[in-house]
Amino acid sequence: MSLLPAIISLHDVMPHTLDETEELLADWLTDIPPERVTLLVVPGLNWQPAQLDRLREWERQGYELAGHGWIHHVRRVKTLYHCLHSILISRRAAEHLSLSENELVTLLNDNYHWFQHHDFKTPELYVPPAWAMGQLDTAALQRLPFRYYESTPGLLDSQQNRFRRLPLAGFEADRRWRGPCLRTWNGINRVVAAPQRPIRLSIHPFDHRYHLAHSLRRWLSRVQPIDYRSLFDSAAPASRPGNATAL
Incomplete structure (x- = not known):
């Protein structure tokens, strides 16, 4: 059986995890x-020197560190969409939702500069919580310091203005009812995945x-x-996102 190409990320790297x-x-x-x-790192928490040293050791071993929100917790829920998203998908993790564009620009800049301030390699990838x-939108992301951005539909290279739609599998079944839901979701995405469309x-x-x-x-x-x-880097097909709906 041939192996399926996959992009692997470990989310929610925080002091307590x-x-x-x-x-x-x-x-x-x-x-x-x-x-x-x-490793998707949440910077805006109470990181202690010994904990930062563990991150540095992982980076030294070859693991890549990427930005992942600021505190990974919602400060407020203002919209019906955010309320439904919290109930069905993200609970209180999707901190980007219900923040203004200016607030999000500040959040991403703070995230990026945290890595610089603590002597890590400059991160290229940013993945918002949930x-x-x-x-x-894409134009706003192109003005921010990260090059790559991952969202539910896929991955954006903001430098090339190219977007790849990619299937996604998750395993966070902390409640019994989440198990069948995620198994179904993962099964559908496994069917969609292909050598030219990694999961x-x-x-x-x-x-x-x-x-x-x-x-x-x-x-x-x-x-x-x-x-x-x-x-x-390949000649694989990619779309060119023009607005926030692609993200």
Whole structure:
């Protein structure tokens, strides 16, 4: 059986999830080269020097660090869409929603400069919590310091103004009813995936303890990790997003 190309990311790397992150890297992702795993870091929390040193060690080993919101928690819910999104998908994680464009510009700039301030490599990728970009269209993203942006539909290279629609699989089944929902979602996305359309494996810090842990293990054994940048280096088809709906 041929392996399915996959982009692998470990979400919600925060001070209080470092032990779980370490466990996943050491026990679940041991066969994945570090340079093929992206760690999505939430900067705006109470990071202590020893915790920052753990991030630096992972970066030294080859893991890529990327931006992932600021506090990963909603300050307020102002719209019906955000309310429904919170109930059905994100709970209180989609902090981009109900923030203005100016607030989001500040958030992304603060995220980017946090890495610089703490002597990490300059991040190229930004992934909003729950993949919800909010009121930032492609033109706004092109003025911000990150090059790549991931959202629910796929991945944007803002420098080339190219967008790749990509299937997405997740495993955060912390409630029993989420297991069947995610299995169905992952099954549909597995059908959509192809050698020229890699799937994204989205792993959260406690997934190895939740109801889809065995499913996660199977997925990891059946994929070939790739670098997300290669999506835009090839001649694979890509669209050119013109507005926020593509994100």
